[in-house]
Amino acid sequence: MLHDPAQLDLMFQALADPARRSMVERLSRGPASVSQLAEPLAMSLSAVVQHLNLLEASGLVRTEKIGRVRTCQIEPKALQAAEHWINERRLSWERRLDRLGDFLAETE
């Protein structure tokens, strides 16, 4: 579920916006309400809610509404899935370089 291409699209798309990254950054320091997330951002509450909905759709953030307050949390598993995709590609490239190095050493 976390590795399907459409989910990765959503996660990377979500991380591509500085406002959304700053919301993730804020949430990495602990849960926050929508208003708290909006406070440092120079845009309407409405815009923040729309960003938040994207973050939630991507799986990076989970929210729970209690009374009139919506509390938001990071979902570390989703962050890890994005991290993992990148890491795999980088490792694959590095393994290839190692093999190439071995080959060159052998034929020396």
Added chain:
Amino acid sequence: MLHDPAQLDLMFQALADPARRSMVERLSRGPASVSQLAEPLAMSLSAVVQHLNLLEASGLVRTEKIGRVRTCQIEPKALQAAEHWINERRLSWERRLDRLGDFLAETE
């Protein structure tokens, strides 16, 4: 340079598209020409070149033209920068949970 917000925008934006991710995936297995990158994709060469230009602008891919062939390579440092941003946020969240755990254990 690799950590400035605009560069992260470009990198995550680049990774948000399945065609571009498949190009990165192909390149993680070794260098390739533009035509080789295009071959498995159901779109015009021109579209592939446009994706490639985005990947290059993001810093994720480096290309070099020799004669009429443009050879493309992954830039692992850029991949690592994206990976690092995500990892920092996740670790920050996990450290917070640890402190919370310690606190609860103490006050028990």
Added chain:
DNA sequence: GCAATAGTTAAGTAGTTACTTCAGTGTTGA
């Protein structure tokens, strides 16, 4: 009860993105 609070939803708009086709440019091999 009722004003203030916290968020939601819809509609509109300017700007961006992901393509397409088509008409090039420069390189190479026979």
Added chain:
DNA sequence: TCAACACTGAAGTAACTACTTAACTATTGC
């Protein structure tokens, strides 16, 4: 030398994004 090759660039278009404002709903505290 010249046709095939490997791209490149411009222009057009449909769909999508990141906002805005304004009108709304549900909760809370006095």
